[in-house]
Amino acid sequence: MAKPLRVMKFGGTSMGDAECIARSAKIVVEGARDASVVVVVSAMSGVTNRLIASAARAQAGESEAGPELMAALRQQHETALETLIGKNGQRWQVQEQIEAILTEARRLYDGTALLRELSPRTLDSISSLGERLSAPVFSATLAAMGVRSECVEATRLIVTDSYHGGAEPLADLTRENSEKCLRPMLQDGVVPVVTGFIGSSQSGELTTLGRGGSDYSATILGAALAADEVIIWTDVNGVLTADPRQVKDARTIPEISYREAAELAFFGAKVLHPKTLNAVVAAKIPVWIRNSFSPEHPGTKITPQGRSNGGGVKALTAIADVSLISVGGPGIVGVPDVVGRTFSTTAEVRANVLLISQSSSQNDICFAVATPDAERTVTALRKEFAKDLANQKVEHITLDHEIAIVAVVGENMRGTRGMAGRTFSALGREDVNIIAIAQGSSECNISFVVEGKDMKAALEATHREFGLGATAAK
Ligand code: ASP
Ligand code: MG
Numbered sequence: 001m002a003k004p005l006r007v008m009k010f011g012g013t014s015m016g017d018a019e020c021i022a023r024s025a026k027i028v029v030e031g032a033r034d035a036s037v038v039v040v041v042s043a044m045s046g047v048t049n050r051l052i053a054s055a056a057r058a059q060a061g062e063s064e065a066g067p068e069l070m071a072a073l074r075q076q077h078e079t080a081l082e083t084l085i086g087k088n089g090q091r092w093q094v095q096e097q098i099e100a101i102l103t104e105a106r107r108l109y110d111g112t113a114l115l116r117e118l119s120p121r122t123l124d125s126i127s128s129l130g131e132r133l134s135a136p137v138f139s140a141t142l143a144a145m146g147v148r149s150e151c152v153e154a155t156r157l158i159v160t161d162s163y164h165g166g167a168e169p170l171a172d173l174t175r176e177n178s179e180k181c182l183r184p185m186l187q188d189g190v191v192p193v194v195t196g197f198i199g200s201s202q203s204g205e206l207t208t209l210g211r212g213g214s215d216y217s218a219t220i221l222g223a224a225l226a227a228d229e230v231i232i233w234t235d236v237n238g239v240l241t242a243d244p245r246q247v248k249d250a251r252t253i254p255e256i257s258y259r260e261a262a263e264l265a266f267f268g269a270k271v272l273h274p275k276t277l278n279a280v281v282a283a284k285i286p287v288w289i290r291n292s293f294s295p296e297h298p299g300t301k302i303t304p305q306g307r308s309n310g311g312g313v314k315a316l317t318a319i320a321d322v323s324l325i326s327v328g329g330p331g332i333v334g335v336p337d338v339v340g341r342t343f344s345t346t347a348e349v350r351a352n353v354l355l356i357s358q359s360s361s362q363n364d365i366c367f368a369v370a371t372p373d374a375e376r377t378v379t380a381l382r383k384e385f386a387k388d389l390a391n392q393k394v395e396h397i398t399l400d401h402e403i404a405i406v407a408v409v410g411e412n413m414r415g416t417r418g419m420a421g422r423t424f425s426a427l428g429r430e431d432v433n434i435i436a437i438a439q440g441s442s443e444c445n446i447s448f449v450v451e452g453k454d455m456k457a458a459l460e461a462t463h464r465e466f467g468l469g470a471t472a473a474k
Contacts, residue, residue, distance in 0.1 A: 004228040005036045005186065009196060009218035012045035013235040014292040015134050018083035024233060024292050025084075025141040028191060032147055035228075036186045038221060039149075039193040041138050042214040043130020044076065048197075055126045058112040066109020070102050077133050084137065085144040094140045097151075101132050120164035124208045131195035131214070139193035149191040156181055158199035158220055160207045166350065167199055167207035169220045169279070174199075178224040186225075194221065212273040219279035219287060227285060232272065233292040238300030239264060239271055241468040242316040246459045249469030253315060254298070257306025257411050260314050261287075263445045267317040267354065267407040277302065312416035313466040317407050318455050322354060323374035324400040324435070327381060328364030332396050335388040339365060345384045351377040355405055355447050357436040366436055368405055368449060375399075403435065404455035407447040408462055414443040423448075426465035432458045 008031060010024045031037050042048075050069055057065035077098055085091050108126050112118050135151045142149035157177045160167035185192050196214025199207045209216045215232055222230040236244075237252045239261060244250040256264075258277045265272040271289055280287060281304075290299030306314075327342050339358070342365055346353050351373035358365045369377055381397050389396055413419045420439065423446055427434060436449040450458050463469060 003034065003036050005038070005225060006031060007038045007040060007218050007222040007225070007227045007230045008233060009040040009214055009231070010042065010138070010233045010292060011214060011235070012042045012047075014233050015042055015138070016045045018080040020292070021080060021138060021141055022084060025138065025145055027233065027292060027295050028142060029145050029147050032191055036189075037191050038182060038186070038225065038227070039138065039142075039191060040196045040214055040218040040221060041131065041135050041193060042196050044080070044134050047073065047076075047130035047133070048127055048211070051127050051129055052123070054109065055112060055118055055123055058109045059116055059118040061113060061116050063110070063113040066106060066113065070105055070109070073105075073129075073133060074098065074102055077137055081137050081140065084141045088144065090140045090143055094136045097136045098133060101129060105129050121205060124164045125206050127208055128195070128198045128206055131197050135193050135195045139191075142191055142193065147191055148189060149193055150185055152181065152185075152192045152194045154195045154198045154217060155200035155206055157194065157224070158209075158217065160199035160201055160209070162201035162203065162205065162207065163350075164205075164207055166210040167201070169199060169209070169216075170202070171220075171223065171279075173202070174220060175224040178221060182221075182225060210273070210275070213275075215273040215276040216279065219276050219285070222285050222287075223279045223283050226283060229286050229288060230280065231288040231290055232276075233290055234271060235291060235293055236271060236289075237291045237294065237297045238289045239302075239315065241314070242459055242463050243318065246318065246456050247316070247463045247469075250463070251469060252297070253300055253309070255301045255303060255307040256314060258302060258304055259444055260306055260409055260411050261302045263407065263409045264315055264317045267319055267405060267409070267445075267447065306411055308412050311466060312410050312413040312419050313408055313462075313468065314410040314412075315468070316459055316462055317409065318404055318459055319354065319370075320404045320452055320455055321371045322368045322403060322405055323371045324366055324368050324403045324449060325374065325378060325381070326364070326366040326398045326400075327385075327396065328359070328366070329396045332364075332385075332389075335385065341384055342367075342381065345380045346377055349373070349376050349380045355436070355438045355449065357438050357449075368403070368436075371401060374401070402452045403449050404452045404458075405447055405449055406455060406458045406462070407445050408466070409445045411444055413446070420446055422465055423462055426461040427458055430457050430461040432461065 054065040054069040139151035159173035196217040242250040287302040356367040
């Protein structure tokens with residue numbers, strides 16, 4: 001019988017330093033005993049943030065920003081390499097690879113500092129460097145542990161559209177490339193180590209899938225190769241009923257549905273990139289979330305249907321870093337197609353709209369976006385409605401940064417009466433003021449906007465109300 005095929009993705013913290021990489025590599029070595037394995041890696045933890053911060057400095061004309069970071073990254077990766085594989089032959093080879101990438105990096109930073117210009121395309125090339133540096137180190141580590149391995153840059157595999165900073169994969173071309181490049185390696189017993197986060201447009205330019213996109217890389221490749229499972233190795237024991245930093249008795253959920261996981265990811269549960277599951281829905285491939293720091297913990301299995309925990313609510317999630325934008329007020333009455341134009345504008349600037357609420361007058365809409373998208377969205381909206389509002393003295397488009405969204409999620413909330421009532425009574429008891437409410441017609445989630453300072457209290461109150469600390473283990 002053919003061995004099962006597993007795609008294993010290791011995130012930034014699982015790649016934190018030599019010790020973390022060794023722990024992660026050991027998981028692959030063990031996994032490769034009875035399965036074919038494709039590895040997808042993130043950059044070492046924090047590297048992508050640093051690359052982007054230095055790019056901003058270079059853009060401001062600081063010519064030292066790039067070289068300074070390159071020196072630090074050389075040191076960081078070589079130290080890891082030295083600890084992981086000692087002085088054997090492969091080390092020089094990997095060092096050469098690292099040098100070549102750093103030389104390329106240097107050119108990107110020099111060009112940015114010289115022109116004081118940073119296009120989305122250049123930023124993609126810069127932010128991809130972390131994965132391009134970490135993958136060879138991981139692959140060499142596997143080799144040093146006795147597993148044949150080859151490092152593969154995902155630009156050879158994942159074909160995307162050309163939207164830099166958040167590209168979408170093209171499945172058919174990606175499948176062709178993956179079959180051609182990875183299948184022969186797998187048949188030969190080699191473990192490919194692929195750079196996460198990165199793809200290439202049809203014209204051959206490097207693209208990225210958006211921040212945190214390595215999860216998505218893993219499911220894209222899982223689907224392309226019709227894998228049996230995708231395992232996302234992270235630093236928590238799976239998907240929890242709530243963020244344990246906010247709610248003390250949060251617990252791991254053993255099994256949830258694609259839909260529930262997507263709702264949670266969309267609303268800020270940091271454990272999964274929101275697009276991750278899109279790639280596996282059609283093929284129904286199960287996705288595991290497991291902890292590379294405690295591999296003995298079974299983690300959470302995400303399946304097409306999930307499994308009921310008896311109650312209606314599975315989990316809570318919250319995002320703090322959101323802004324509420326309102327388009328409305330009496331002056332906007334009579335402006336044609338406010339709703340349509342508002343959301344074509346958000347689509348144009350690719351702002352991720354997290355929640356929408358509209359009053360019955362249809363001329364008062366408020367919606368929430370991630371704070372980094374907020375200013376850009378408001379500027380675009382003011383431009384869109386400039387003519388209509390030219391004669392108005394009142395501000396019709398307003399922005400509030402100090403808010404949070406809390407979402408109550410569960411597939412079985414559908415058909416269970418009283419969920420909304422219980423949620424809002426619990427909040428009322430804790431004196432939490434609700435600013436806006438939305439419930440999708442799927443009834444898979446009730447979300448509400450509260451002031452940022454009330455987020456923790458809102459989470460604790462609903463977690464208690466639905467007995468999540470006690471029932472989740474069922
Ligand atoms: N390194 C990228 C980021 O930090 C992608 C990832 O880690 O998934 O956004
Ligand atoms: Mg991540």
